[in-house]
Amino acid sequence: MTTWPNHALQRTRPSRSGFNRGVSWTGSLSLSRWTRREFVAATAGASLALAAGAAAKPAAPARKRVALIGTHVRKFAHAQHFLDRLLEGYGWHGRHHHPALELAGLYIDQFPADDLARERSARFGVKLQPTVADALTLGTGRLAVDGVLIIGEHGDYPRNEKGQVLYPRYKWFKEIVKVFESNGRAVPVFNDKHLSTDWNEAMEMVEDSRRLKFAFIAGSSLPVTWRLPAIELPLGVPLTESVCVCYGGVDSYDFHGFETTQCMAERRKGGETGVRSVQALKGAKAWELLDAKDREGTRRLLLAALCRSDAMNATEGYTFAEPTLDWVRRGSTNITVFFAEHLDGFRTTVFLLNGTVEAVAFRDQRVRTSMWTDRFARDFTWAGTEKGGRTHSAKFHLPMPPYNTTLADFFNPLMNHVETTILTGRAPYPIERTLLTTGMTAAGLESLHRAGERIETPWMNVAYKAPKESHFWRA
């Protein structure tokens, strides 16, 4: 021990940083001077037991049984994110949280060379079932789980002429519904991402959940991930337009963009009223529409959103740039823009700002080639404007592996909402949100397929009210 020299310091004033006070654990950590052994024994025994295999599973009577139906399980595939969070737990509110769910049924559709499903199945003693129905009945013929997760994202599936990947979400959902119907009992269902590539199928899924009266939660992690700043629009806000600026491919990240805009738009005065039309344009055609006089607000929101970006392309010799229309126009050489008009006149716009990197200053060229090629902005930012001109904006933060993190922890809040839905039998936010984002995504692809034709969407006259709380990650 080294004795510190006698440097008496003035008492300091508390910083006026304006941070909010946050609360994590309370009570249970009052013995902060525990040794690691004591700590492990007291708080993390479940981790050791679960990792040791099924024989060592703790007798936890309160855990509800669930089935996971997935396309494939590779590193960073969506099914891997959910499967591991069920089996290994995840960081939540200042501790490693083990869901009060037991993965009892597991059906995986494809097994690529780098499959992880079999390793997880063996290590945790969860049997891989041959069919979706078996994953729900565990081979007994009777519904044997309390909740179902459909993770129909990633894997080797065909694309149709519009560029939609034909994941078997609807097909699996109907197989699940069949088990519910034959048992006379239904349990909560989570569907990762959009419901289907087809509006009628999506509508049928929602109607099934209403008919059989089970909680149905779906969608992206974007609405529930961190927001920087952590803004919560009050219900009834007089919002007139909502814009998401993001990147990536169609029938994938466009959906995330719609989920981002919709979780904010639905909080507007009067609630959601439905969508009148969708139009999607690429390149010069998109700019032609954006340059129109009545799109001044959209242009302003585009720049407001980009002011929240941490990952916008920079000019040569610099590491960041001021967002300007000129720079976006020059840098987003492969821009796609989705314009949606709602029945009450509200406007939604989603920008996929893809483009060739012009000349970004990178110290590590490996980062440049692996991460930034063909992306102008590589994060999700949002901006909305109120009647009267007041603008709100935020970054919807995705700690995205492998460039910035090793884990896609934006799945943590989504997994937690799935857990809550199964435990309580109530979905925290309405399925109608994802019904509409499914429809806007599909209509957008239809528009692109028809060379940018405006698609009238009378079938999307879906009205709903947002929940009082947004349920995004903030603790």
Place this chain on the structure above:
Amino acid sequence: MRELKKITFLLGEFALQTPAQQILDRFLLGYPRDGGWRKFAGTKFFVAASRSIGDAELTRRVRDFGLARVTDEQGYIQDSDAVVIIPSGSGAKPLPDNLVRFLIAARGKVDACFIYGALGHSPDVAHDMKGAAIAAQMGLLSGTWVPVAARLPQVDVPAGAQLAEALVVVQGPKSEAELHGLDLVLALAERRRGGEVGIESVRTLAGGEVWREGEKRTWSWPLLAAALSRSNSPQGDALKDARTQDLAGLGLVQKLAREPRGISLQHKDGLRSTVLVLDGVVADINFAVQLRSGEVISAQVLRSPAPAENHYTRLVAVIDDFFRTGKAPWPASRGVLLSDLLARVSGIQH
């Protein structure tokens, strides 16, 4: 609000993705703030740096933004409203020896000075810097981006809280990791009831000693677990297959840590705080503090992705406010203490 007509930068180096570039460029190009873009219209910027350092990049900024390069640092400092000093490297390297003389010479001419990193490379220099600033009636502020960066979640020690313990997890090469860790732990600790009262003793830990002291409860395993739970970058199996395993609960921390280091501080009012440098365990900065009530507050300090590294944006906003208002958001004493601790830790480790 004070109008800023002239700001001079004294740079130890200039290269892309160094603190010097990230901070200087945010004054030249502007920076995102409150949903808009803050620009320094009407402010003239001067830079004093050796011509051998980052010449091409500085020349680009002379061309693009009218940045003025000067060699007579003393003369230009005296004409500046504010001075920004950014040493080479991470901020842990020594400042130029003649800076104290510069500051004394700037008496009555410069209103405010920000120094990136430690206030001085030795306790004596740090005290002299602070003394010179007081004599010159100049606002003085120092530090890194770590205490002011965004946090996930955006939490802090409640002002005036009764703090029982604080623990910070960092990574990186010696000096830089210690600078970041100590800067953060001091910023957290000074918010406690009574503020910072000084350090009674400091102890460095290395290798297996880190874990033995954990077993002896010199630092808290539950706080380490809480801090690690905030990480998005666990190493080990997560690198291999992205599994979300419980590093602390599964006993993996010791196995993953490469040459762990630690700094244990005993504050004069009894508070204990710890910096753990855990390369190989996680790759982000996290902290956990415990209040005397038993409540634990934990968060990740968000390091924004390269190349923009927008964690510097928050620091520039702090510097901007400091220059315009003349009010330091934290006391220069933190910088003195940080310098003292860094010198002490460096001396012990060597």
